[in-house]
Structures are given as C-alpha cells and as structure tokens.
Amino acid sequence: MSDYFIAGGEKGMETFALEMKGITKDFSSVRALDNVTFSVRKGEIHALCGENGAGKSTLMKILSGVYPHGTYEGQILINGKEVQFKSIKESQDAGIAIIYQELALVGEMTVAENLFLGHEFMRSKIINWNKIYAEAQKWLNQIGLDIDPETKVKELTVGKQQLIEIVKALTKKADILILDEPTAALTESDVEILMNLLNDLRSKGVTCIYISHKLGEVMSLADSVTILRDGKTISTDSIENVTEDWIITKMVGRELTELFPYEPHPISDEKILEVKNYSVFDENGKQIIKDVSFSLKKGEILGFSGLMGAGRSELFISLFGGFKGKKTGTVLIDGKPTNIQKPADAIKEGLAYVSEDRKRYGLVLGMDITKNTTLTALNKVMKLKVIDEALEIKSTQDITKKMNLKAPSLEAAVGQLSGGNQQKIVLSKWLLNDPKILILDEPTRGIDVGAKYEIYKIINDLVKQGVGIIMISSELPEVMGMSDRILVMSEGRITGEFLREEATQENIMRCATGGKKRVQTTINS
Amino acid sequence: MSRQLSTVNVNTQRNKGLSLKLDLQSYTLIIALVLIAVIFSIFTEGEFLSSRNLSNLFTQMSVIAVLAVGMTLVIVAGHIDLSVGSLVGLTGGIAAILQVWYGWNTFSVVLVAMIIGAILGLWQGWWVAYRAVPAFIVTLGGMLIFRGILIGLSKGQTVAPMSESFKQIGNSYLPYLLGYILALVSIVFLVFWTIKNRSKRMKMGLMIPAAIVDYGKVAVYSIFILLITYMLNRYYGIPVPFLIVVLLAAIFIFISNKTAFGRYIYAIGGNQEAAALSGINIKRNILWVFIIMGGLSGVAGVLLTSRLNAATVSAGNMYELDAIAACVIGGTSLMGGKGKIFGAIIGALIMASIDNGMSMMNIETFWQYIVKGFILIIAVWIDIYSKK
Numbered sequence: 001m002s003d004y005f006i007a008g009g010e011k012g013m014e015t016f017a018l019e020m021k022g023i024t025k026d027f028s029s030v031r032a033l034d035n036v037t038f039s040v041r042k043g044e045i046h047a048l049c050g051e052n053g054a055g056k057s058t059l060m061k062i063l064s065g066v067y068p069h070g071t072y073e074g075q076i077l078i079n080g081k082e083v084q085f086k087s088i089k090e091s092q093d094a095g096i097a098i099i100y101q102e103l104a105l106v107g108e109m110t111v112a113e114n115l116f117l118g119h120e121f122m123r124s125k126i127i128n129w130n131k132i133y134a135e136a137q138k139w140l141n142q143i144g145l146d147i148d149p150e151t152k153v154k155e156l157t158v159g160k161q162q163l164i165e166i167v168k169a170l171t172k173k174a175d176i177l178i179l180d181e182p183t184a185a186l187t188e189s190d191v192e193i194l195m196n197l198l199n200d201l202r203s204k205g206v207t208c209i210y211i212s213h214k215l216g217e218v219m220s221l222a223d224s225v226t227i228l229r230d231g232k233t234i235s236t237d238s239i240e241n242v243t244e245d246w247i248i249t250k251m252v253g254r255e256l257t258e259l260f261p262y263e264p265h266p267i268s269d270e271k272i273l274e275v276k277n278y279s280v281f282d283e284n285g286k287q288i289i290k291d292v293s294f295s296l297k298k299g300e301i302l303g304f305s306g307l308m309g310a311g312r313s314e315l316f317i318s319l320f321g322g323f324k325g326k327k328t329g330t331v332l333i334d335g336k337p338t339n340i341q342k343p344a345d346a347i348k349e350g351l352a353y354v355s356e357d358r359k360r361y362g363l364v365l366g367m368d369i370t371k372n373t374t375l376t377a378l379n380k381v382m383k384l385k386v387i388d389e390a391l392e393i394k395s396t397q398d399i400t401k402k403m404n405l406k407a408p409s410l411e412a413a414v415g416q417l418s419g420g421n422q423q424k425i426v427l428s429k430w431l432l433n434d435p436k437i438l439i440l441d442e443p444t445r446g447i448d449v450g451a452k453y454e455i456y457k458i459i460n461d462l463v464k465q466g467v468g469i470i471m472i473s474s475e476l477p478e479v480m481g482m483s484d485r486i487l488v489m490s491e492g493r494i495t496g497e498f499l500r501e502e503a504t505q506e507n508i509m510r511c512a513t514g515g516k517k518r519v520q521t522t523i524n525s
Numbered sequence: 526m527s528r529q530l531s532t533v534n535v536n537t538q539r540n541k542g543l544s545l546k547l548d549l550q551s552y553t554l555i556i557a558l559v560l561i562a563v564i565f566s567i568f569t570e571g572e573f574l575s576s577r578n579l580s581n582l583f584t585q586m587s588v589i590a591v592l593a594v595g596m597t598l599v600i601v602a603g604h605i606d607l608s609v610g611s612l613v614g615l616t617g618g619i620a621a622i623l624q625v626w627y628g629w630n631t632f633s634v635v636l637v638a639m640i641i642g643a644i645l646g647l648w649q650g651w652w653v654a655y656r657a658v659p660a661f662i663v664t665l666g667g668m669l670i671f672r673g674i675l676i677g678l679s680k681g682q683t684v685a686p687m688s689e690s691f692k693q694i695g696n697s698y699l700p701y702l703l704g705y706i707l708a709l710v711s712i713v714f715l716v717f718w719t720i721k722n723r724s725k726r727m728k729m730g731l732m733i734p735a736a737i738v739d740y741g742k743v744a745v746y747s748i749f750i751l752l753i754t755y756m757l758n759r760y761y762g763i764p765v766p767f768l769i770v771v772l773l774a775a776i777f778i779f780i781s782n783k784t785a786f787g788r789y790i791y792a793i794g795g796n797q798e799a800a801a802l803s804g805i806n807i808k809r810n811i812l813w814v815f816i817i818m819g820g821l822s823g824v825a826g827v828l829l830t831s832r833l834n835a836a837t838v839s840a841g842n843m844y845e846l847d848a849i850a851a852c853v854i855g856g857t858s859l860m861g862g863k864g865k866i867f868g869a870i871i872g873a874l875i876m877a878s879i880d881n882g883m884s885m886m887n888i889e890t891f892w893q894y895i896v897k898g899f900i901l902i903i904a905v906w907i908d909i910y911s912k913k
Contacts, residue, residue, distance in 0.1 A: 322802050344804035353802065361802050364795035366862050375792055376803045378785045387783045390722065394729045429803075 016080065017042040017207040018063075018176055023074035025058055025067065032058045033072070034231045040176070040224075042079075045198060045208045047218040047239075050228035051251055051448035056211055059228070060178055064098045065091035078176075097169030098178040105161055105168075107154030112136035114153050115168050139167050143197060159190025163197065170206075177201070178209045181446065183217060188307050195221060213446065215244045229253055252449050260481025261456050265463055267484060268298040271335070272468045273437050278329030280311075280318045280492075288325075289315050290492040296437065296468045301459065303483030304472040306512045311492040312472045313356055316439045320346045320353040333437070347376060350436035354426050354443060356472070358419075362426040365415030369407055370396045372414050372425055377432040399428045404454055420451025427458060438462060441472045456482060476505050488512050553907065554855065554871045561875060565882035573882055576759035583757070584695075584832070586877030587766035588613070588825045588841075592848035593855070593869040594770075594777050595821035600852050601781075602814045603794040603861030604653060604660035608645075608667030609822045609848055613841030615671040616642045616826030621684040621836030624691060631690040639823035645671065646819015647812065654811040668845070676838050685835035695831030698762035707763070708754040712747045719743050766828055770870070773821070778866050790814060794861030850897070851876055854904040875900070 018040040025033040033055045040046040050056050061067050063076065065085035076083050078094055085091040105114050112133045121131040136149035145163055153161060162182055169177055179198075183191050198208060198221060212218055218225060219239065226236040227250045234250050248259070273296040280289035289311050296302050304312045317323045319331060321340040331338050333349050340346045346353070355361035363372055373396040374381050381392040396410055403424040407417055414425055423443065430438065440459070444452040459482060463469055473479040479486055486503050488496035488511035496511030565573040572578060592609050599606045616638040623629040623637060645667070652663040699707070719739055726733045733739070757763045781787035789810050792800040801807050825844075830836045853859065854875055855868025876897060883893050 317802075320802070342804075342806070343802050344806065347804040355802060360796070361798050364792050364799055364862065366795045367791065371788065371791070375788070375800075375805075378788060382785065385784065387785070387788065389783075390725045390729055390731060393726075393731055397731070 015041050017078065018209075019075075019077040019080075020059070020063065021075045021077070023059065023062060023072060023076075025062060025072040032231050033062075036074075036228065036231065036233050037236075038226055038233065039236065040207055040209060042207055043202060043205045044223040045202055045210055045221055047210045047212065047222035047225040048228065049212070049215070049218065049225060049247055049251055051450055054228040054251070054448075055231040056228055057180070058231075060098060060180065060209070060211070063091065064088060064096055064178065092172065092174075095173060095175035096178070097172060097174035097176070098180065099162070099165050099169060099182065100180050105153045105165060108152060110150050110152055111140070111147055111156075111164055112149035114164060115139065115149075115171055117168075119172070135171075139171060143167055143170075143200075145193075157190060159186040159194070162186065162190070163193060166194075166197065170201075174206070176207045176209065178211070180211045181213065182210075183212065183214060186308075191217075213448070215247055218247070219244055227251055248449055259453075260478065261453065261460060262482055263460050265299060265460070267300045267463075268466070270298045271295045272298050272333065274330075274332040274335075275319065276330040276332070278315070278319070278327065278331065280314060280323060280325060280327045282314075282325045285326075288492050289318065289327075292329075292489075292492075292494050294487055294494060296470060298468055299463045299466050301463055301469045301471060301482055301484045303479040303486040304470060304489060305476065305479045305486055305508050306474075306489035308474055310489040310512065312489050313441055315489070316353060316441060316470065316472065317355075320351055320439065322346075322353070347433060350434075351439065352376075352430035352433060352435035352437070353439045354423075354430060354441060356442035356445060358422055358426050362429075363414050363422060366413055368413055369400065369405075369410045369417075369425055373399065373428045373432060376429055380432060395432060396428070399432055400424070403428050403458065418448075418451075420447040420454075423447055423451065423455065427455070431462075435467065437468045437470070439470045439472070442474065443471060444473075444475075444478065476508060480505070480508070553911070554868060554875075557904075558871055558875055558878070561878050561882070565878065565885070569882070569885050573885060576756050578881070578885070579753075579756050580698075580760045580764055582874075582877055582881050583767040583770075584764045585881060586873045587695075587764075587770050588829050588832075589844060589847045589851055589876065590770045590870050590873040591773055591821055591825040591828065592844060593851040593873045594773050594866055595818035596845075596848040596852050597855070597857055597864050597866045597869045598777070598781065598790055598814050599660075599818050600849070600857050600859060601794045601861060601864045602790045602811060603797065604811070604814070605849070605859070606649070606660065606664045606667075606815070606818050607845050608649065608664040608671055609818065609825075610841040610844035610846075611668045611671035611675070612642055612645060612819065612822035613826040613829055613844055614836075614839070615645075615675040615678075616823040617830035617840055618675045618679050618684065618826075618836040618838075620691075620827055621687060621830050622678060624688055625684050625686070631688055631694075634691070635694070635827050638827050639820050642823025642826065643816050643820040646815045646817070646822070649819070650812040650815025653815060654808040664845075672838075679836065679838055681838055683835050683837045687831065687834050691831055692834055693765070693831075695766050695828050696834075697765050698757075698760075699765065699768060701758045701762050704754050704758050704763045707768075708750050711750060715743050715746060766832070769824070769828065773824070774866055774870050781866060786810065786813065791862055794863075796862070847876060848873075850901050854901060856908060858908075872904075 016039050018038075020036065020038040023033050023036040023038070024031070036055065036059060038048075038059060048056050048059075058067075062072050065088040068086045069084035070086075076085070083094055085094070106117065109117070112135075115136050116132050121128045121135070133149050140147055140149060143163070145160070145167070147156065147160060147164075153164065156164065166177065166179075182194060186194065195217075198210075201208065210218070210222055222239050224236065224238050225242060225247060227234045227247060229251060230253075234253075275295070276293050278289060278292045279287060281287050292315060294302075306312050314323060318325070318327050319340065321342045321344075331340065333351075338345075338349055340349060340351075343353075359365060364375070370393055374392050378387065381388055381395055383391075393410060400407075400410070405424045405428070406421055414422055417425070443455055443459075447455075459469060459471070471479065471482060480500075480503050483503075484500055486498045486500070486508065487494050488498075488508055490512055496508065498507065562574060592613070596606060596609065619641055620634040620638040623634045624631070629637075649660075649663050649667050652658045653660045723733050723736075723739060754763065757767075781790070789800065789805045792803065792805060793807055793810060797807060826841065829840055833840070851872035852864060852869045853872070855865065855870070855872030857864025857869060879897055879900065880893050883896065884890070
C-alpha cells in the first residue's frame with residue numbers, strides 16, 4: 001500500500017488524476033462506505049476489486065454525481081482541485097465518463113447518431129449530418145474500429161456496442177473513464193480489441209478505472225489495484241507487488257484454501273443422458289449445431305468449454321425444448337428415447353436448465369422469493385389443485401436454507417437481491433423439482449467469489465446424490481477445476497474431450513478455436 | 526397483508542420496516558376511498574353515506590367492477606383489452622334480441638350472452654397468443670368489429686322491454702334475512718380459515734403473527750361485513766348486482782392467488798421468457814385470460830341490459846376505459862406482472878363514487894370526466910412516487 005503512495009508522492013500531488021478522501025455514505029441505517037480512500041494516478045489503469053456489495057458501485061455513483069454532493073461525507077479532488085458534483089451532468093463536464101454493464105445506446109439509431117446523441121453538430125439550429133458522419137468516421141478510424149458509422153447499433157455485437165460506448169465517452173473529452181464489468185458479455189475477440197483499446201488510451205494519457213471480477217484481466221491490464229471490502233478500503237498497491245491469490249484473499253477477507261472445492265466422488269456407469277447425432281437449425285434454417293453426440297453419467301460433472309458463440313447454450317436450450325428452430329437426432333434419458341418439444345416436457349423428464357442470463361431467463365424479478373422458487377414445482381405445493389401457502393413457504397424456506405440464501409425476507413422481490421443470491425434462487429427453483437440432470441449455463445457469471453464458492457459446494461453435494469451435472473462455462477479455470485470430464489465445442493461441433501487429469505488450458509483452447517489461429521493471451525480469468 | 530414474514534438469515538429490524546411499508550401501500554387505496562367518502566358526505570350533508578345512496582352506488586359500480594375483475598387478469602398478463610365496451614354492448618344486445626324478438630327465456634339468453642362473450646374472447650386470445658398480434662391491435666379491431674355487429678344485428682334500434690325475470694338480475698335485492706345469513710356465513714368462514722391456517726403454519730414450524738394481529742384483522746373484516754349488510758338492509762337489502770360482483774371477485778381472487786393458472790399469469794406478465802423456460806405454456810394461459818375476459822364481458826352485458834331494461838347500440842361505449850382506469854387506480858401496473866383484483870374493485874368503487882357524489886352535488890356532468898381524468902393520473906403518480 002505504502003509503495004503506491006510513495007511512487008505517487010515522489011512526483012508531487014499533481015500526478016493524481018483523482019483522489020477520493022474519507023468518503024462515507026449511509027443508506028438509512030446501513031453504512032455502505034466507511035471512510036474510503038481511493039486515489040488514481042494520471043494515465044494509469046486502476047482496477048477496483050471487491051465482492052458484490054463491497055461498495056464499488058456506490059463509490060462510482062458518488063464520483064459520477066448520481067449521489068450528489070451533500071449526500072455523503074468526504075472530499076473529491078480532480079487533478080488536485082476539490083470538486084462538488086451536484087448532478088451527473090456536472091461530473092460529465094469535469095471529464096468523468098462511466099460505462100455501465102447495461103449499455104445506454106439507442107439500438108435503432110446508427111453508430112454516428114449514437115456517438116453524438118445530445119451534442120450534435122448544428123448549423124443554425126439544423127443538424128449537420130455530414131459533419132456528424134465525418135467526425136464519427138474519424139473517431140472510429142482513430143480507435144481502429146472497422147465499423148461503418150451508418151450501421152444501426154442493434155446490428156453490432158454486444159462487444160462492439162461496448163466499444164462504441166467508450167468512443168462516445170471519448171468524444172465528450174472524458175479524461176477519467178470508468179468501466180464497470182466491461183467484459184462480462186464480450187466474446188474473446190472483442191475482449192482483445194477492448195484490451196488493445198485500453199492500452200492505447202493509456203498511452204494517450206486517459207485515466208481509467210476498471211471494475212472487474214475477472215482477475216486475470218486485472219492482472220494483465222491494470223497498473224494498480226484498490227480492494228474494497230464491506231465498504232472499507234482494504235488495500236491499494238501496484239500490480240507488480242500483488243498476485244491473483246492475494247487479491248482474492250483481501251477481497252473475501254479470508255484464505256480460500258482452494259478456489260474450486262472439487263471432491264473426488266464415485267461416478268456410476270449408468271448413462272442418464274445420451275445425445276446422438278443431434279443437430280439444431282435456427283429459424284432461418286441455418287445449421288448451428290452440427291451432428292453432436294455425447295453422454296452424461298449419473299453423478300458426473302460434465303464441463304462444456306468453448307468460446308462464446310460456439311453454440312453451447314443453443315445446444316442445451318434446444319435439448320431443453322426452449323429453442324425455436326428445428327432439430328434432428330436422438331436423445332435418450334435413462335436409456336429411453338424422448339421427444340422433448342417444450343420446456344414442460346423436459347421438466348417431466350427430469351431436466352433442469354439454469355440459464356446464463358438469470359435476469360432474463362431465470363427469474364421474474366418483480367415477484368417475491370417464494371413465488372419464484374416454486375414456479376416450476378407448483379404441483380409439489382398444491383393440494384387438490386389449490387396452492388397450499390404454508391407448504392409453499394415451508395418448501396422455499398427449507399431449500400433456500402440449504403443454499404445459504406441471504407435475504408431480508410422470503411417476501412422480498414428477487415430483483416432487490418445481489419447476483420449471487422439471485423443465482424441461489426434460480427438453483428433453488430430447479431432443485432425443488434429434484435432433477436436427474438441439471439444443466440448449468442455459466443453458473444457463476446457476475447457473482448462474487450464467496451457466492452461462487454458456495455455454488456461449487458452445492459454442485460458437489462448434488463453429484464453425491466446422483467444428479468448428473470452439465471456445466472457450461474467460459475472460464476477455463478472453473479471448467480477445469482470442477483469437471484470430471486470436459487467437452488469442448490467450436491462452431492457448433494464437439495471438437496475435443498478430456499478427462500479431468502488430461503485437461504490443460506492449452507489443449508482446451510486449441511480445440512475451442514477449432515485449430516484456427518487465435519490469440520490466447522487474453523483468455524484466462 | 527395476511528401473510529406473515531418468514532425469514533431466512535434475516536435482520537429483524539429491517540424486516541419490521543418492510544412489513545410496515547407493504548401494509549401502508551395496500552392501505553393507501555382504502556384511505557383514498559375513505560377520504561372521498563368523507564368529502565362527499567360533507568358536501569351532501571351525509572346523504573352520500575345514506576343507505577339508499579350506498580345501495581345505488583354499489584349497483585352503479587357493478588358493470589365496471591365485473592369488467593375490472595377480468596381486466597386485472599389481462600393487464601397482469603401483460604396485455605390489454607380495448608374491446609370490452611363493445612363486447613358488453615354486443616352480448617347485452619344479443620340477449621335482448623333473443624328475448625324480445627324471439628321470446629327466449631331468461632336463463633337461456635344469459636347463458637348465450639356469456640358463451641358468445643367467451644367465444645369472442647377466445648377468438649381475440651387466439652390472435653394474441655397464437656398469431657402474436659399485439660393485444661392492443663387485436664382488441665382495437667374487436668372494439669370496431671363488435672360494435673359493428675351490434676349495430677347490424679339490432680338494425681340500429683333500441684331493443685326493449687325485457688321480461689320481468691331478466692329485469693330482476695340487475696334490479697332486485699336479497700331478502701333481509703338471507704343477507705344477514707350470507708354475512709354470517711362469510712364471517713364464520715373467515716374465522717375458520719384463520720384458525721386452520723394458523724394451526725397449519727404452527728405444525729410446520731413457520732413463524733406466525735401474534736394472535737391479536739390475525740384475529741384483530743378478522744374482527745375488523747367482520748365488523749365491516751356486518752356494517753355494510755346492515756346499511757344495505759336498512760334500504761331494500763343487498764342489491765343482486767353487488768352480490769354478483771362480490772361472488773366474481775371472490776372466485777377470481779381465489780384463482781389468482783391459489784391456483785397454478787393465477788400464478789402463471791403473474792409470471793408471464795412479469796417475465797415471459799423466464800416463464801416459458803420454467804415450463805409454463807404461455808399461449809394456452811394467455812388464451813384462457815381472454816376467454817375469461819370475454820365471459821365476464823357477457824356477464825357485464827347482461828347486467829347492463831337488465832338495469833336499463835333495454836339494449837341500445839351505444840351500450841357499454843367507453844366502458845373499456847373505465848375498466849382499465851379502475852385497474853390502474855387499484856394498483857395494477859400496465860407493464861404487467863403486478864396487480865390485485867381487490868384493488869381493481871376499490872378502483873371501480875372510487876370511480877363510481879365520483880360519478881355518484883358529483884351528481885348528488887348537482888355538478889355538471891362534464892366535470893366528472895375532468896375529475897376522473899385527474900384522479901387517474903394522480904393515482905399512478907402516487908404509485909410511482911411511493912416506490913422511490
């Protein structure tokens with residue numbers, strides 16, 4: 001910690017682009033931030049790490065003026081001068097730009113329109129479109145983005161949209177760029193472009209605050225790191241002085257003896273799921289899954305690795321009966337052929353599918369915990385077709401207790417809970433059905449280290465009870481750390497199979513890229 | 526809020542705050558209603574709360590209240606039905622035509638009105654659920670089509686008069702004794718249900734609210750039921766249309782809270798994609814919502830024709846907007862996923878009170894529109910504001 005400040009101190013105060021001193025913020029009775037100090041040197045990429053709920057977002061909302069001056073205690077200095085933001089606008093005018101996980105672009109508008117939305121070039125009150133498109137092209141060229149400024153934003157990938165968002169911030173002359181989990185939804189190639197862009201911006205003197213759960217990215221990208229825990233600054237240090245394990249330890253405040261609590265367990269020879277020559281076509285008739293065959297044994301954790309867009313989610317949503325396009329092939333469950341046409345059929349066959357996007361596909365955010373939990377298993381809490389409320393609450397209480405859910409009450413709307421607790425509710429909801437086969441699609445995406453660990457524990461318990469688990473994960477350490485066997489997919493095909501002992505990052509990546517040339521540096525986590 | 530808070534790793538202090546907040550929200554409506562009643566009572570020297578006027582008020586609100594019950598389901602499921610006004614006119618008109626021109630008996634025409642309502646609801650539901658045409662468009666079309674059919678069938682004439690038994694549906698009252706018996710039965714049921722519920726929760730080891738809270742609520746509800754019955758019995762007794770509203774509300778409150786169908790509607794309206802992946806059949810459930818709405822429009826059509834003792838080409842005009850307004854005032858969110866039938870009934874009562882109270886004060890009719898419009902906007906504003 002001291003090292004960081006000495007380095008800054010040598011060159012004097014003006015090397016800090018941003019200093020937040022003694023920031024304290026209370027929400028009614030809860031103290032969200034407690035005397036937090038956060039200093040960012042000019043022109044550096046500074047990672048901000050912490051578990052969900054550690055106070056990262058609150059700190060950034062103070063910086064960006066969402067919580068105006070006066071609603072918190074403490075001091076903010078930009079380039080050594082004290083500022084008091086009363087609104088988001090004032091913060092933006094001071095050169096601070098925040099790029100949220102949820103993008104703020106208008107899908108129906110073109111790239112250029114989006115870039116200059118709100119500060120269009122005018123000629124006597126009339127928009128000068130030629131200038132807008134010319135300027136947009138200039139910016140895109142400068143960043144090295146090969147995108148036509150007349151493309152509608154909705155036609156771009158999420159990754160490209162994220163980059164457009166950054167360019168938009170730069171057009172507003174942002175000196176301090178805040179990125180909140182920017183790579184959560186990016187494909188590997190987009191991550192690479194983003195990393196290059198950030199490195200480039202650093203060399204141009206733009207200061208960047210980088211919030212991420214992906215410590216691999218933090219280690220390879222950041223110059224310094226600040227760790228928050230329970231609303232307090234735990235540590236600030238240069239990246240050379242720290243390791244990934246050290247960051248994790250500081251974040252959770254305890255030694256995680258092992259990141260992946262894999263326990264050897266017996267796997268029966270009984271195949272509970274067999275998929276033979278399975279192909280899936282999208283609504284336009286394009287084949288997206290090509291002749292896939294695999295099987296899952298009782299009590300086995302089968303990892304599915306691959307790059308985003310390899311077709312893993314589509315394969316399993318289709319097997320689950322939730323995909324709109326056509327499919328061909330044979331699916332055997334417990335050795336018997338099945339005909340799953342809709343999710344209800346899949347549920348009857350003992351399948352459960354925990355989606356990668358829990359907010360969109362997993363939960364009804366406005367509904368309370370109890371109702372979400374029993375949604376797929378209402379028949380278990382009904383008597384004579386009538387919902388038995390007491391039984392419903394009891395079942396929910398029992399299952400959520402097993403999941404170690406933390407919630408103010410079972411009547412809280414699930415939208416209010418943290419990502420980790422939401423994921424536990426999705427798991428509870430499916431486990432209430434006693435599934436034979438549990439498909440987990442990115443089960444730990446966007447949730448903090450502590451909750452991740454708990455979810456791995458739950459996976460272990462389930463396989464011991466004989467549940468077969470399919471775990472789709474884009475995080476290589478996770479898929480290698482938890483699976484008994486790993487299948488790798490690339491462009492709709494299974495391109496590799498490894499037993500736990502054989503799997504290495506290198507051989508999985510080779511299969512995932514389908515033998516094509518692909519840069520691997522940014523792929524880890 | 527009869528449900529108690531069960532807790533998982535809870536912080537008790539926060540818990541208390543939460544339950545208080547929830548209670549406040551659901552009582553805002555009642556407070557608004559009481560406020561309206563007090564204001565009108567002052568301006569009418571108590572006449573507004575007289576037995577005779579309460580009886581009128583409950584009868585007047587019945588048609589919109591029946592529609593609001595169905596409309597709550599439609600809106601909660603994330604849709605809208607703009608055709609109900611025309612459907613009320615059409616079903617009521619068909620009932621009148623069959624009886625007046627063809628001499629059908631009352632039972633048959635009531636049944637036919639409801640069945641035709643349900644079939645037309647099914648037709649609209651099919652377009653919405655299976656052909657993915659937005660409900661706004663389908664029912665806007667329905668609004669025109671049904672009104673057109675009504676004008677065609679009735680040849681633009683007013684069809685009257687109805688038979689004595691048909692008139693009874695909307696204009697008769699329960700005998701005093703029967704009214705009191707019904708009130709007592711519902712109170713006994715309430716007490717019995719509370720006792721059973723408490724013992725069951727106790728057996729399962731769930732937390733239960735203090736006895737005084739539960740039985741206090743039962744006492745308040747009981748007094749309220751008795752008071753209303755007494756007030757109405759001081760006049761001619763409980764109006765049959767009001768009884769129909771109470772029965773339908775009870776049935777659909779039960780369906781929405783206690784059956785899978787009800788639960789699924791809330792899930793579909795809250796997040797259709799998540800509901801689909803949870804194994805819920807979206808299309809079939811949406812279809813049923815529209816069938817129910819159609820059937821209830823048939824009931825409302827019968828009530829209206831009976832009360833007017835005639836079917837006119839403009840009957841039910843704009844009722845869809847009153848029904849939607851009743852739901853919205855009652856706390857139903859047009860985004861779907863949120864809303865209560867009880868709230869919609871109170872919303873209908875508030876709307877009827879304004880019409881009724883203002884006409885008692887001899888205020889010109891145009892003011893009723895203006896005031897109702899403002900109340901709609903303010904109700905939603907309060908709802909949004911209270912969430913912040």
